[in-house]
Amino acid sequence: MVMIYCSSQLLSTSFPLLNPKTLKFDAKYSKNWLPLQSTEGLVKGFHQTGVLNLNAMQEDKASAVTSDGSKLRVPHVLTVAGSDSGAGAGIQADLKTCAARGVYCSTVITAVTAQNTIGVQGVEAVPEDFVAEQLKSVLSDMRADVVKTGMLPSTSIVKILLQCLKEFPVQALVVDPVMVSTSGDVLAGPSILATFREELLPMADIVTPNLREASVLLGGVQLETVANMRSAAKSIHDMGPRNVLVKGGDLPASLDAIDIFFDGQDFYELRSSRVKTRNTHGTGCTLASCIAAELAKGHPMLTAVKVAKRYVETALDYSKDIVIGTGLQGPFDHLSKLKRNVHNAYVQRAFDSGDLFLYAVTDSGMNKKWGRSITDAVKAAVEGGATIVQLREKDAETRDFLEAAKACLEICRSKGVPLLINDRVDVALACDADGVHVGQSDMPTNVIRSLLGPEKIIGVSYKTPQQAHQAWIHGADYIGSGGVYPTNTKANNRSIGLDGLKTVCLASKLPVVAIGGIGLSNARSVMEIGVPNPKGVAVVSALFDRECVLTETKKLYAVLMEAASRVK
Numbered sequence: 365m366v367m368i369y370c371s372s373q374l375l376s377t378s379f380p381l382l383n384p385k386t387l388k389f390d391a392k393y394s395k396n397w398l399p400l401q402s403t404e405g406l407v408k409g410f411h412q413t414g415v416l417n418l419n420a421m422q423e424d425k426a427s428a429v430t431s432d433g434s435k436l437r438v439p440h441v442l443t444v445a446g447s448d449s450g451a452g453a454g455i456q457a458d459l460k461t462c463a464a465r466g467v468y469c470s471t472v473i474t475a476v477t478a479q480n481t482i483g484v485q486g487v488e489a490v491p492e493d494f495v496a497e498q499l500k501s502v503l504s505d506m507r508a509d510v511v512k513t514g515m516l517p518s519t520s521i522v523k524i525l526l527q528c529l530k531e532f533p534v535q536a537l538v539v540d541p542v543m544v545s546t547s548g549d550v551l552a553g554p555s556i557l558a559t560f561r562e563e564l565l566p567m568a569d570i571v572t573p574n575l576r577e578a579s580v581l582l583g584g585v586q587l588e589t590v591a592n593m594r595s596a597a598k599s600i601h602d603m604g605p606r607n608v609l610v611k612g613g614d615l616p617a618s619l620d621a622i623d624i625f626f627d628g629q630d631f632y633e634l635r636s637s638r639v640k641t642r643n644t645h646g647t648g649c650t651l652a653s654c655i656a657a658e659l660a661k662g663h664p665m666l667t668a669v670k671v672a673k674r675y676v677e678t679a680l681d682y683s684k685d686i687v688i689g690t691g692l693q694g695p696f697d698h699l700s701k702l703k704r705n706v707h708n709a710y711v712q713r714a715f716d717s718g719d720l721f722l723y724a725v726t727d728s729g730m731n732k733k734w735g736r737s738i739t740d741a742v743k744a745a746v747e748g749g750a751t752i753v754q755l756r757e758k759d760a761e762t763r764d765f766l767e768a769a770k771a772c773l774e775i776c777r778s779k780g781v782p783l784l785i786n787d788r789v790d791v792a793l794a795c796d797a798d799g800v801h802v803g804q805s806d807m808p809t810n811v812i813r814s815l816l817g818p819e820k821i822i823g824v825s826y827k828t829p830q831q832a833h834q835a836w837i838h839g840a841d842y843i844g845s846g847g848v849y850p851t852n853t854k855a856n857n858r859s860i861g862l863d864g865l866k867t868v869c870l871a872s873k874l875p876v877v878a879i880g881g882i883g884l885s886n887a888r889s890v891m892e893i894g895v896p897n898p899k900g901v902a903v904v905s906a907l908f909d910r911e912c913v914l915t916e917t918k919k920l921y922a923v924l925m926e927a928a929s930r931v932k
């Protein structure tokens with residue numbers, strides 16, 4: 365017998381599955397488990413078979429959570445499945461799903477398929493001993509929280525897996541009973557059916573058959589209605605799995621995608637609108653691995669199933685018109701990222717310090733004063749020679765700001781000019797802007813980087829050499845330094861003068877753009893301070909608090925070009 369001891373506070377914050385309040389529910393959901401005793405501060409549990417199971421994981425997490433942050437374990441799904449060369453399904457879908465859901469995924473490959481959007485051209489099973497070796501390598505060292513199975517091509521492989529799970533128990537086993545591919549190709553022969561029914565399903569915490577698989581498991585019954593699905597879920601539950609999800613994606617004459625979830629007591633009819641798309645290859649693998657990922661995070665089974673269904677629906681909707689392959693069934697985009705490079709045919713080029721040369725920063729108040737839209741102002745600045753644009757719309761409504769940003773992006777991209785958003789990382793993300801400019805009190809650079817990704821431009825405002833060093837350490841791309849001169853555009857702004865700018869420029873390993881009170885009359889002095897930095901000037905009122913933005917931008921560009929030629 366194995367016992368663990370945890371404070372109730374730790375239980376409730378870190379281990380919802382073992383919270384005394386929910387223990388009853390978990391004992392039902394994972395029927396190998398029984399609570400022995402539940403007292404004020406202590407919970408003792410044991411596995412009926414005497415095998416260390418859920419407790420092993422929780423115990424491990426307990427020490428990880430209470431020790432220093434660097435020891436924190438991440439949720440981990442091990443997928444035991446076949447490789448799909450087309451990468452829409454199988455191991456490849458599982459890896460992408462777990463990555464998208466923020467869960468680590470290790471892989472044991474049971475078979476290699478030659479497969480594309482037309483069908484399965486070949487299957488090569490991995491030798492059984494080698495499947496066993498992969499299982500042992502991962503489970504003996506890496507402690508998976510949840511195992512998810514896909515293609516299991518032979519009875520022996522099922523037996524090897526079950527043996528390994530006895531030796532290295534995990535929190536949950538998710539079984540996607542892959543028997544026939546969506547293109548109709550058989551991936552697991554009839555001999556394996558008995559082993560599925562008699563040995564694998566009784567060990568499963570959830571099994572996720574589609575209509576065809578449910579029918580095969582039940583000896584060929586016809587499944588054509590939601591009522592049929594309910595009775596199928598019940599009959600499959602009788603084979604031993606703790607939960608059953610019968611997927612009705614192929615249900616004839618249904619506008620919705622209806623799945624039936626049965627936990628042994630209650631039925632849940634889960635509905636989502638059917639996404640009209642050819643790109644459905646791999647939805648089964650994806651749904652099961654997402655369930656596994658959510659379980660690994662500690663969510664209860666029904667929550668995991670609902671999140672997984674929503675995840676698949678969202679990914680399908682995002683991918684509904686992408687075109688990969690010539691066959692009837694295409695893959696979808698698990699990470700919802702592919703289209704950005706297809707739609708606009710725009711791939712962001714690397715940031716270059718030369719981009720800072722004439723840096724136009726918009727101001728909604730000035731645009732209103734002169735009766736201009738943001739887009740008209742940006743168009744004029746770009747035509748006049750601005751080499752980078754920042755939308756600094758301090759009092760715009762978020763929705764208006766986003767719409768304006770999208771329109772300005774089109775203008776800037778048509779001229780190859782990067783467009784940054786001031787302060788609002790959310791708006792930059794939503795419109796896929798080229799980057800952001802932030803100040804000292806905005807989001808930290810490393811957080812912005814993790815949100816925006818490695819290719820985006822991050823500029824940060826700094827006034828001192830020490831701060832300039834920080835910007836470099838934290839991974840910014842450039843520094844905005846000022847106010848060089850007094851300005852009316854930004855309230856209570858401390859000026860650092862040309863000397864202050866020079867000190868920052870000398871200390872900075874990053875390119876610097878000067879800002880604050882700069883215009884036609886003094887841009888030359890800024891560019892000629894006698895150090896390699898600054899790379900340019902950032903201006904607001906000198907361009908936008910003027911009658912003609914185009915003319916003023918052209919004039920400033922000419923001044924800067926002349927200064928640059930002198931510096932050379």
Ligand SMILES: Cc1ncc(COP(=O)(O)OP(=O)(O)O)c(N)n1
Nearest residue numbers: 787801802803804825844845879902
């Ligand atoms: C190029 C450039 N440099 C500095 C600033 C100032 O940014 P911040 O300190 O965040 O102040 P606000 O612009 O938000 O008022 C800038 N916007 N651009």
Ligand SMILES: Cc1nc(C(=O)O)sc1CCOP(=O)(O)O
Nearest residue numbers: 846847851853880881903904905
């Ligand atoms: C937005 C901003 N940031 C500053 C800083 O010192 O960081 S000065 C400034 C305003 C710049 O406007 P103008 O070109 O009209 O002087």
Ligand SMILES: [Mg+2]
Nearest residue numbers: 787802803806
């Ligand atoms: Mg700011």
